[in-house]
Amino acid sequence: MPDLLPVPDLVERILATVSPLPDFPQPLMDALGLALAEDVSASISLPGFDNSGMDGYAVTCADVASASEDHPVHLPVVGEIAAGRPSLMALSPGTAAKIMTGARVPTGCDAVVPYEWTDRGVAQVRITRAPRQHQHIRVAGDDVKEGDQLLEHGTVLGPRHLGLLAAIGRATVRCRPRPRVVVISTGSELREPGSPLGSDSIYDGNSFLLAAAARAAGAIAYRVGIVPDDPRTFTDALSDQLVRADIVVTSGGVSEGDFDVVKEALSSLGSVWFGGVAMQPGKPQGFGTVGEDQTPIFTLPGNPVSAYVSFETFVLPAIRRMMGKLPYSRPLSRARLTHGLSSPAGKQQMVRAAWDSDRGGAFVSPVGGPGSHLLGDLADSNALIVVPPDTTALQAGDMVPVLRLDEEF
Numbered sequence: 001m002p003d004l005l006p007v008p009d010l011v012e013r014i015l016a017t018v019s020p021l022p023d024f025p026q027p028l029m030d031a032l033g034l035a036l037a038e039d040v041s042a043s044i045s046l047p048g049f050d051n052s053g054m055d056g057y058a059v060t061c062a063d064v065a066s067a068s069e070d071h072p073v074h075l076p077v078v079g080e081i082a083a084g085r086p087s088l089m090a091l092s093p094g095t096a097a098k099i100m101t102g103a104r105v106p107t108g109c110d111a112v113v114p115y116e117w118t119d120r121g122v123a124q125v126r127i128t129r130a131p132r133q134h135q136h137i138r139v140a141g142d143d144v145k146e147g148d149q150l151l152e153h154g155t156v157l158g159p160r161h162l163g164l165l166a167a168i169g170r171a172t173v174r175c176r177p178r179p180r181v182v183v184i185s186t187g188s189e190l191r192e193p194g195s196p197l198g199s200d201s202i203y204d205g206n207s208f209l210l211a212a213a214a215r216a217a218g219a220i221a222y223r224v225g226i227v228p229d230d231p232r233t234f235t236d237a238l239s240d241q242l243v244r245a246d247i248v249v250t251s252g253g254v255s256e257g258d259f260d261v262v263k264e265a266l267s268s269l270g271s272v273w274f275g276g277v278a279m280q281p282g283k284p285q286g287f288g289t290v291g292e293d294q295t296p297i298f299t300l301p302g303n304p305v306s307a308y309v310s311f312e313t314f315v316l317p318a319i320r321r322m323m324g325k326l327p328y329s330r331p332l333s334r335a336r337l338t339h340g341l342s343s344p345a346g347k348q349q350m351v352r353a354a355w356d357s358d359r360g361g362a363f364v365s366p367v368g369g370p371g372s373h374l375l376g377d378l379a380d381s382n383a384l385i386v387v388p389p390d391t392t393a394l395q396a397g398d399m400v401p402v403l404r405l406d407e408e409f
């Protein structure tokens with residue numbers, strides 16, 4: 001058996017070849033899920049001005065200090081201040097003004113008495129409890145101060161970040177864009193789902209699997225569909241697609257067969273490496289660059305489980321690096337193995353598994369057999385147990401490294 005490349009060596013080669021995409025200002029809603037390519041500081045304070053936290057009456061504390069149920073204080077109501085419709089800028093001692101939540105507090109007011117402590121009077125208000133000084137006043141800058149560092153370069157933007165960015169008035173933020181991933185399935189036996197199936201043909205599951213995985217990783221995925229086992233047709237399809245690709249992913253046609261179209265078409269270019277990686281499933285791999293723009297290309301093996309595991313191991317880190325998302329690879333966690341298993345020597349085995357947790361902590365159970373055609377088992381899995389190349393057997397109860405496939409990271 002020719003030497004197999006260790007998995008980390010190929011990952012390293014990929015990360016050295018792939019560069020982060022140039023960042024540019026993006027409208028906020030397009031930035032959801034993208035990594036910030038700038039440090040964001042507050043250009044304004046939040047709140048921007050002292051405002052009321054309650055619907056009630058703006059008062060001067062000293063005027064109502066003695067208010068109680070038994071000895072209410074009565075004040076004339078001199079106006080009404082609604083949020084966004086400031087009408088009264090200053091409050092004179094001995095008066096009150098109706099004020100709504102969010103409305104700017106007039107000068108001279110140092111507390112808000114909520115409606116519930118009053119008779120809700122219009123011309124005059126009866127106040128039965130004394131507020132503390134500054135009660136129900138939201139002071140300018142008590143949330144965010146102008147100049148505060150808010151979000152760091154590299155932060156992956158979620159709904160809460162976008163809310164904050166909008167609140168400080170940002171319409172755009174600098175982010176790296178989503179890479180455009182073109183997915184091509186090769187194989188003359190493949191048919192489009194929904195079309196009739198011949199006696200020796202199969203449906204093209206891989207392009208859906210891989211395009212969906214690319215989209216789930218944050219990329220824009222273009223599913224080109226099926227290219228038959230003809231090198232010329234493959235090369236034509238590839239050059240048609242390069243114009244819209246930051247990454248090309250193919251499946252099939254890379255092992256030792258007589259019609260291994262991808263290998264045959266790309267070998268002559270010399271810039272794509274083909275070889276075996278010490279991983280099971282996912283041994284036959286190809287990686288390199290194609291076209292004028294040196295677009296990275298991943299030629300994944302055709303067996304569906306092999307294609308998926310290869311995507312997780314090699315394509316996902318490339319997508320994340322282009323997007324500026326760290327870490328590049330899915331983090332390993334540890335879980336207790338429920339059943340023993342054996343593993344081939346010299347290869348990192350990626351065992352389909354079901355992960356769960358209970359009061360005893362995380363546990364993981366192998367799902368199905370090792371066959372790389374077992375797509376049903378793959379769909380039942382939510383994790384991969386990573387068995388190192390030098391480990392040939394694991395016992396029930398062992399703590400094992402696990403990749404949780406549906407976890408955001």
Ligand SMILES: Nc1nc2c(c(=O)[nH]1)N[C@H]1C(S)=C(S)[C@@H](COP(=O)(O)OP(=O)(O)OC[C@H]3O[C@@H](n4cnc5c(N)ncnc54)[C@H](O)[C@@H]3O)O[C@H]1N2
Pocket residue numbers: 185186187189190202203204205206207251252253254255256257260281282283284300301302303304306372
């Ligand atoms: N003599 C050898 N044969 C094989 C070796 C080897 O080392 N020596 N390696 C095996 C391993 S491991 C794998 S993995 C496969 C990889 O083969 P290819 O990448 O060339 O893929 P194909 O031969 O085109 O297809 C393999 C398998 O997968 C099915 N397939 C392909 N595309 C799709 C698709 N889009 N959707 C669903 N299923 C797909 C295809 O029909 C085949 O059954 O090679 C082994 N052979």
Ligand code: MOO
Pocket residue numbers: 279280281282283284301303306372
């Ligand atoms: O190594 Mo292949 O990728 O399992 O069946």
